[in-house]
Amino acid sequence: MSVSHWPVFAALLxxxxxxxxxxxxxxxxxxxxxxxxxxxxxxxxxxxxxGLATWAIVAGNETEDxxxxxxxxxxxxxxxxxxxxYGGAVGLFDRVELSYARQDFDTxxxxxxxxxxxxxxxxxxxxxxxxxxxxDAVYEQDRWLPQVAVGVQYKSADHADLITALxxxxxxxxxxxxxxxxxxLAQSLIVNATLRYTEAxxxxxxxxxxxxxxxxxxxxxxxxxxxxxxxxxxxxxxxTRPNNxxxxxxxxxxxxxxxxxxxxxxxxxxxxADLGPVATFENQxxxxxxxxxxx
Amino acid sequence: xxxxxxxxxxVWLAAASASAQETxxxxxxxxxxxxxxxADANAGAPPLTDPEVLKAFNGREGVDRIVDSMLDxxxxxxxxxxxxxxxxxxxxRRTLKEQFCYLLGGGCAYTGRTMQAAHADMGLQTRDLAIxxxxxxxxxxxxxxxxRMQNRLLAVLAPMRRDIVQR
Numbered sequence: 001m002s003v004s005h006w007p008v009f010a011a012l013l014x015x016x017x018x019x020x021x022x023x024x025x026x027x028x029x030x031x032x033x034x035x036x037x038x039x040x041x042x043x044x045x046x047x048x049x050x051g052l053a054t055w056a057i058v059a060g061n062e063t064e065d066x067x068x069x070x071x072x073x074x075x076x077x078x079x080x081x082x083x084x085x086y087g088g089a090v091g092l093f094d095r096v097e098l099s100y101a102r103q104d105f106d107t108x109x110x111x112x113x114x115x116x117x118x119x120x121x122x123x124x125x126x127x128x129x130x131x132x133x134x135x136d137a138v139y140e141q142d143r144w145l146p147q148v149a150v151g152v153q154y155k156s157a158d159h160a161d162l163i164t165a166l167x168x169x170x171x172x173x174x175x176x177x178x179x180x181x182x183x184x185l186a187q188s189l190i191v192n193a194t195l196r197y198t199e200a201x202x203x204x205x206x207x208x209x210x211x212x213x214x215x216x217x218x219x220x221x222x223x224x225x226x227x228x229x230x231x232x233x234x235x236x237x238x239x240t241r242p243n244n245x246x247x248x249x250x251x252x253x254x255x256x257x258x259x260x261x262x263x264x265x266x267x268x269x270x271x272x273a274d275l276g277p278v279a280t281f282e283n284q285x286x287x288x289x290x291x292x293x294x295x
Numbered sequence: 296x297x298x299x300x301x302x303x304x305x306v307w308l309a310a311a312s313a314s315a316q317e318t319x320x321x322x323x324x325x326x327x328x329x330x331x332x333x334a335d336a337n338a339g340a341p342p343l344t345d346p347e348v349l350k351a352f353n354g355r356e357g358v359d360r361i362v363d364s365m366l367d368x369x370x371x372x373x374x375x376x377x378x379x380x381x382x383x384x385x386x387x388r389r390t391l392k393e394q395f396c397y398l399l400g401g402g403c404a405y406t407g408r409t410m411q412a413a414h415a416d417m418g419l420q421t422r423d424l425a426i427x428x429x430x431x432x433x434x435x436x437x438x439x440x441x442x443r444m445q446n447r448l449l450a451v452l453a454p455m456r457r458d459i460v461q462r
Contacts (some may be wrong), residue, residue, distance in 0.1 A: 033422025035429070063421035142340070142454040185450035188443045229442050230432055 033063035042072035046087040046101025053221035056149035056179040060091030076288035080281040082106040097130040124157040146182035155204035168207030194221040210244030231261040251276040325386040338405040351444035364434035410458040
C-alpha cells in the first residue's frame with residue numbers, strides 16, 4: 001500500500017470502530033438473524049458478494065446486534081489454468097466487514113509453454129475492509145436508496161521480479177470501491193453495481209499498473225440475480241478490468257451462477273465464468289464451484 | 296340426601312355451569328385496551344391494488360389460515376414464542392388478519408393500533424423479526440402461495456421494521 005493511501009484507510013477504520021461502538025449500545029448481542037441468502041455468497045476477493053463481484057452487504061449472518069463470519073473456497077478450472085481462491089471474513093454489527101483471501105493461479109502445463117516452468121503458480125493475498133454507509137438492501141423496500149458500502153482491498157502479489165519483467169509497475173496495489181446493492185422483493189430481483197478504482201492486472205495476480213497504461217482507472221462490476229425461492233437464486237455478472245500490460249491483453253469478465261442455501265450456514269454456488277484471454281492464452285472460461293460457510 | 300342438600304347441589308351445579316360458560320365466553324372475548332384512534336393508516340402501508348396477489352393467497356379465508364399458522368408456529372418457537380405469549384391472543388389474531396387482509400387489498404378495515412404503538416417498549420431485535428418472517432414464509436408455503444407472490448406481501452411488511460425493531 002502506497003503511503004498516499006493511508007489517510008483514507010485510517011479514516012475508514014475510524015468509521016468502523018465508531019459505527020460498531022454505536023450499533024450495539026444497550027442491546028443484547030445475538031447470533032444470526034439474517035434471512036436465508038441475504039448474507040450473499042463470497043466474491044473471489046474474499047468480500048461478501050457473488051462470484052466475481054463485491055457487494056455492499058456485510059459478510060455473515062449477524063444483524064446490527066451481532067458479529068458473524070464466513071469462510072469460502074472457490075475453484076475455477078480454466079482450459080489452460082486452474083484458479084483457486086479461499087479465505088474468510090468477519091462481519092461486525094452488519095456495519096463493518098474485514099476479509100482475507102488467498103488466490104492461486106496455477107499455470108500447470110501452460111507454465112512450461114510460457115517459459116515459467118510446469119506448475120508455476122501466480123498468487124496473491126488480499127486483505128479487505130468494507131463499511132456499510134447507507135441503506136438496507138433487505139428491509140427498506142419503500143425507498144429507492146440501495147444499501148451502499150465503501151471499501152478497500154490491499155493486494156500483495158507473489159513474484160515481484162517476474163511481474164516487473166512482464167511489464168507490471170508494482171507487486172502490490174490497493175483497490176477502492178463503492179458498492180450499491182438493492183433487493184427488489186416485489187420483483188424477486190437483486191441488483192448490484194460496484195465502482196472500483198483499481199490498477200490490478202488479472203485481479204492483481206499479474207501485478208498492478210503496466211507498460212501499456214499506468215495508474216488506477218475506474219472499473220464497474222454489475223450483478224443481477226433472480227430469487228427462485230428463499231434458498232435459490234440465479235444470476236449473472238459483468239466486470240470490467242484495466243488493460244495495462246503490453247504482453248497480454250485483458251478484457252471484461254463475465255459469469256452466470258446459481259446459488260443454493262443448503263442450510264442457514266452453508267451456501268453452494270455453481271456457475272460458469274469467462275475471464276477472456278489470460279497471459280496470452282485466449283478464451284479462458286470454465287464451470288466453477290464455490291462453497292461458503294457462514295454464521 | 297335431604298332436600299336442603301339437593302338444593303345446595305343444584306345451586307352449586309348452576310353456579311359451576313355458569314362459570315364454565317363465562318370461561319368459554321371470555322376465551323372468545325378480548326381484554327380491554329386503552330382507547331386509541333382507529334384508522335386504516337395504522338396498518339402501516341397502503342394496500343396493494345393488484346387483485347392477483349389476494350387471489351394467490353386464496354382470498355380472506357387463505358389470509359386467515361396463514362395468520363393462524365404463522366402465529367401457531369411463532370408461539371411454538373422457543374426463541375420468539377415468549378414474545379407473543381403475554382398478549383391477548385384473540386385480539387392479536389383478529390388484528391393481524393385484518394391487517395394482512397387490508398394490505399393485500401382484501402377490503403378489510405384495520406382496527407388495530409399503529410405498528411409503533413403495538414410494538415412499543417418490547418425491545419424487539421431484527422433477528423426476532425427474521426424468525427417471524429421465516430414462519431410467515433412457511434405459513435404461505437402451506438397455503439400454496441407462489442414464492443414471487445409471497446414476496447409481494449413481504450415487500451409491504453419489510454419497511455415496518457423501522458417501527459417494530461427498537462433502536
